[in-house]
Amino acid sequence: MATTALTPVARRSAGQGRIVPVATMVLVIMVIWYGFTVYLNARWQFQVFDRAGEDWTLWQFVAGTFSQDRPVLPAPHQVIVELWNSTVMQDVTSRRSLFYHAWITLSATLLGFVMGTVLGIALAVLIIHNRAVDRSLMPWLIASQTIPILAIAPMVVVVLASIGLTGLVPKSLISTYLSFFPVVVGMVKGFRSPDALQMDLMRTYNASRGEVFAKLRWPSAIPYLFTSMKVGVAASLVGAIVGELPTGAAGGLGSRLLAGSYYGQTTQIWAALFMAAALSATLIFAIGAVEKRVLKRTGVQP
Amino acid sequence: MAATSVDTEAHGQGGTSVIAAHDLDLTFNTNDGPVHALSGIDLEIDRGEFVSFIGPSGCGKTTLLRVIADLEKPTAGSISINGMSPEAARKARAYGYVFQAPALYPWRTIGKNIALPLEVMGFDRAERQRRIRDNLALVDLAGFENKFPWQLSGGMQQRASIARALSFDPDMLLMDEPFGALDEIVRDHLNEQLLRLWAKTQKTVVFVTHSIPEAVFLSTRIVVMSPRPGRIHDIITCDLGPDRPLEIRETPAFLEIAHRVREGLRAGHSYD
Structure with missing residues (x-):
């Protein structure tokens, strides 16, 4: 009796117990990744702004490091977009897929x-x-x-x-x-x-x-x-x-x-x-x- | 005399002896030097007997059983099983062996475990099914055919392993402390069942134990062994008759034999 009553509860909490740590880990990795994206792509971004010779805000700078064409480290969303474009948006027999x-x-x-x-x-x-x-x-x-x-x-x-x-x-x-x-x-x-x-x-x-x-x-x-x-x-x-x-x-x-x-x-x-x-x-x-x-x-x- | 496991001796041939050992010696070569496991063993066991080997650990009782089963080779002396060498007897599938642990294969159901020797020995499917059913009934496990070993208690697993040993209907049942790992109540129950099984099947049983009541309760003869080197100290006839309820253990005749066994064990045991 006790075990049959306990099992579904234990199973449900095990399912919940898995989502939270995994999501937390993903979040932590994302934060670190975006941090490094800013840091590693900064030098190129400075050069871009220097060449343009215009004033720039911090927000423009960060946004710039997230959207370079050939970044040292692409931001996660750039990778996801690239993955989307090269899978779903391509014919599977294409060499671009x-x-x-x-x-x-x-x-x-x-x-x-x-x-x-x-x-x-x-x-x-x-x-x-x-x-x-x-x-x-x-x-x-x-x-x-x-x-x-x-x-x-x-x-x-x-x-x-x-x-x-x-x-x-x-x-x-x-x-x-x-x-x-x-x-x-x-x-x-x-x-x-x-x-x-x-x-x-x-x-x-x-x-x-x-x-x-x-x-x-x-x-x-x-x-x-x-x-x-x-x-x-x-x-x-x-x-x-x-x-x-x-x-x-x-x-x-x-x-x-x-x-x-x-x-x-x-x-x-x-x-x-x-x-x-x-x-x-x-x-x-x-x-x-x-x-x-x-x-x-x-x-x-x- | 120095011939190893050759059936040159007349023991057992034509007579009723199924096991005849003469002047048997076995020395193990270990890393710590030679260990004299058996020394000067002389023993004859007749058809239909229930013989127990009893003694403290290290007295060679399991080793002697393994020599009978051709799982160990003696270094000297002779032994014959049904008039053959132990190896020939093993190849003729003369015995079923029950180990200390059930040793059921965990990936096989109970039924399939009992079918294992039958598969190896080439019994056909219908015959295997029949024997699984019969032998499970014999050890009171009817209906457990499709269970896996871990779903059974220790006592039930050991009964299944006895059914496996009996499934190919060997003349002899060799049992190495089969109930040693079980609690006393289960053990009493299985001892009773084993006696009934023995009466029903008329097989020769050789049984290793370190329990005096178990040996006296089950046996027709008790071989008392002593250690370093392993040798036979005494052979005690245990004539309590075929009908043995558990209560027989309180009778004077039973206690008398148990006393003799205990004395034998004490005398053979050196407390150095």
């Missing part, structure tokens, strides 16, 4: 992420079943992640282009390179998570390695898989964007960032950054949604 570029990046991200996840799981399977692989492979995997991706990405693109692979594949491979690692680490831990009793139980049934894997190790590793995939998909997106930097004109959020910095279009850069962040958040949210459904079906205690 951020959705068009986001789709290019997303396709490379997803392909790379799927390959990275499969590769990561495969390597984890090898590592847990073979001591020699465990000993010899793991240091290399760790070393592979210490190489700065910005250094290796152009080489991957150039090498693959020389053997005729351009476009989606090189970018996906860079995504794969970044996203397989969290999956390997997470899945090795996941596959090894069954305790001694659970393993002994399978032994008393004289279960084969394959059966132990299918009926014990794999289900035990599922929660680890989703955690790894959330890290992996974010890394994948970074990989795809980095992969787009050297390819330049081919499109994608990365090329959008690069073009923005070539032409001093800071607002365009920020808009692309926000698009990338939104994409990443959406992907992680999607994995979280799948995770929730799968875990519910496998009876994980709520």
